[in-house]
Amino acid sequence: MGFEEKIAEYAPKLEALQGKLAADGVEFIAIHTVDTSGAFRSKIAPLKLSTSGEAINAILYCVTHGDGQPMGDVAFASACANDENGFPNIKGIIDPATVVQHGWKPKFASAMTRAFMLDGSPCPYDPRSVLAKVEERIDALGYEARFALEYEFGIFHADHDLMRAGRYRELKPWGHSLVNYDLVRTGDYQDFAAEFVTRMKSIGIGVASLVTEYGFGMYEYALTPKTPLEAADAAMRAKLHLRELCAERGLVATFMTRFQPPGKESACGAHHHVSLWRDGKPAFPAGPNRLAPVAEKFLAGMLNRMQETHLLFRPTVNSYRRFDRGAWSPEDVAWGFENRTAPIRVITTPGDAACRFEHRAPGADVNPYLSIAAMLAAGCEGIEKGLALEAPVTSDLAGLDKPKLPRTLSASIDAFARSEFCADAFGEAFRDNYAESRRAEQAAFEAWQAAHITDFEWQRYFVN
Known part of the structure; x- marks a missing residue:
């Protein structure tokens, strides 16, 4: 139109x-x-x-x-x-x-x-329009897709002098502990959480929970399910208004995927919960640890295109510092029932209404319109082509020979840029423009590296 x-x-x-x-x-x-x-x-x-x-x-x-x-x-x-x-x-x-x-x-x-x-x-470059076009595709198949996003993020005490100087690593995290699910990390945490939930409710966004995450300054909120475009809109608004609330209280929020050194504390994911519905009823469930045929085809589609759409789940240089299967940030193309080490964790309990896929690859730095569009387009293709689903993972992924997700931003760009599927699903103009945006991101990082002598070099070579 x-x-x-x-x-x-x-x-x-x-x-x-x-x-x-x-x-x-x-x-x-x-x-x-x-x-x-x-x-x-x-x-x-x-x-x-x-x-x-x-x-x-x-x-x-x-x-x-x-x-x-x-x-x-x-x-x-x-x-x-x-x-x-x-x-x-x-x-x-x-x-x-x-x-x-x-x-x-x-x-x-x-x-x-x-x-x-x-x-x-x-x-063709508008992310909202890209997702709206893909949403029409699932609607034409007779299903309503629902997505719910949960974001992990950091909160720090704002020091505008440090921030202006780019010295973000010197900011002090909000709260005195790194404990999960802690109500007393700070004295004003519960009031902060209540205010955020209330504000979101006033604009039609449901917050299922807000919790402390593992790590100093680490928190997480989960949003309730909505249709694809509505879910992306809600995700964008929640991030904005969380940042506003922090600013009002002398705090600053970050959705950078890893602000602690790799291997230390948590990184910031943005897990996407995905389900299909028809005539007001869930279309995925078939009982505990079982899936309906349409769910198997949708899941097979997501797995089939995961490598070439990976750029939309990990779009920045920093995204790749979050890779760590052992810390439940996926590295492989695989799925399993209740398996947090795989990129797609399938949840079938406690009842049919809860049956969904949790896509664990995206980080908190995603563009939610594009990450949702990637999952939805791949799932639609799985239904349209009747793709067969591989067996679930039932043992340690580290010992299995599963296809690997691209390990660097450059590798993800290459897979995305040559993908005919991405050109068909999102438009060739969008595919090429987005690939160019990520090349610019990679080039900026490489130019910065070339202009600086790292701490590694000083400590390794200055005396010796």
Whole structure:
């Protein structure tokens, strides 16, 4: 559906929402656009839900992951915005399904956009549009997909002088212990958790739990299931508003996948819980440690495409420091019932409604629209082609000859960039643009390394 058709569909809904929000006391709106790396790019404006569209700077789809830190790189080479086309604005529309008033700050509402090119065609680089297209595919098969994401993350006491200087490793973690499931890590932890849950509830996001994780400053929240696009929207909003709550309290949150040295304490995953439903009933279960045929085909599809979609689960240089089968961060292409060392843990208890797949490969640095789209597209292919499922893992994966996930960002980029499946599922323009964004990420890291003498070199070679 093109820009004009979407305007015609959305305009009456936006007009009605404008009147309701104004009547409810809303004065300002934060308008969010999701960039390629999975960050919100936002502007605050007086309340106005435009029925003629929004301007979106196309550079949001070719900005580097860290906006220039620490290398000064801002944009990578992209077909969507470059010297030749003058870095144009493209068109956007506020999605009325995403408009919410903030219960904790009722003068504010927020909304998300869908992007379109200047000729009115859907923007092929927009992560929300990529996922929406894949969601239509599972709907056409007669199923409703549901996803629930759980994020591990760090909280530190904010020191803005240290942060401005890039000295993040000197920040002090929030809390005095590294114990799992601890209610008294700090005196204000329970109040913090209650406030976060309450805020999310006010904008329609369910928080199943918030817990302390293993490690100083480590925490985790789990969100309740939603349909794919809704689940990604909820994941983005929860991260944003968690960071806002931290900032209000003199804290800072990080979703960097590993901020402790490898082998020490936990890393930050973003496990995705996946299920299919039909006619209001779960489609996966067939009893304890058994799966229905559609579940087997969906799972076989996810396994079949896991290596070439791996880049969408581990998209940064830091993602690969989280690899550790022994710490339940998967390294292989495999599955098992209740097996946390495999990338897909199948859960069939305590009842049918709980039957789901837990995909454990993604880290907290993912773009949730893309990680969900990858799982869903691969699962759809498994159903469409009737793929057969291999036997579950029942012994230590370290001793089995299972296919391995790419161990480096470069290897994941190569697998993704040459994948015809990814071109078909997400669009060739998106595949190529995303691969280029990750090449820019790898190049920035290599340039930084080349410009610095490491501690290893000083300590190993200076005297000897």
